[in-house]
Amino acid sequence: MPRRALLRFASAEQAQTAFYQAFEQADALAMMQVWAEDEEVICVHPGAERLVGTAQVRESWRQMFEAGPKLHFELAQVHTLAGRTSTVYNLCERIRVDGDLRVHAVLATNVFLLTPGGWRMVMHHASPLPRGSEGSDSITGTVH
């Protein structure tokens, strides 16, 4: 497999944009360039168990992207807690599955840290939003 140039994100916002691009493109290599290489990174997909450490997180994206289908994201109601070396986003993901017009609403907390290698994701905690709440006209809950 060809080795890609290592990306370096100059801001948490750039890193978060790359996270959702990798998610939409189902690109596991690009996804793992967003994450910090650390035994303490944490990833919680909606309704699923907590994954801890780079190895578990990498494997979860690999499996998800292999299984398909492709997802399309619209981000809404983004709240930002920005510090000098850390940024926390809390936002609503409006998700459409390829070939399906329904929208699934998920609430995500994304945490980014400024590392020696630029801004990297260290936590993604996603959970389904209840029916009829913000961000969705048709909510079924457990997609991504």
Add this chain to the structure above:
Amino acid sequence: MPRRALLRFASAEQAQTAFYQAFEQADALAMMQVWAEDEEVICVHPGAERLVGTAQVRESWRQMFEAGPKLHFELAQVHTLAGRTSTVYNLCERIRVDGDLRVHAVLATNVFLLTPGGWRMVMHHASPLPRGSEGSDSITGTVH
């Protein structure tokens, strides 16, 4: 209502301890001393809508504590991302409802910032853990 001395937390850990004490004691005044006074604070109870800003957050705790019942917390598998002015905890809450031996498992991301008034909570994002995962011997999901 008697006015209490304003608490000042010297660390994120102290503030988080006070958060769970106020939760167990169903003490809305003590709970709101843990939170930053800010229009950007965010609170997500498991399976519920996102609450934004001090007024919404205060009202949610008031209603929850008035409705009862009392809850007992055991915290497990605490992961910490600590910075100079912000700390993020991700942990498993094992919750028992007063008079009930079952344990409900909830995953929480708690974010604390160092403010001019000491360490304060700015985000609580809680979601149910799936049955049979870490932190619980009998998981039903949607308590607190």
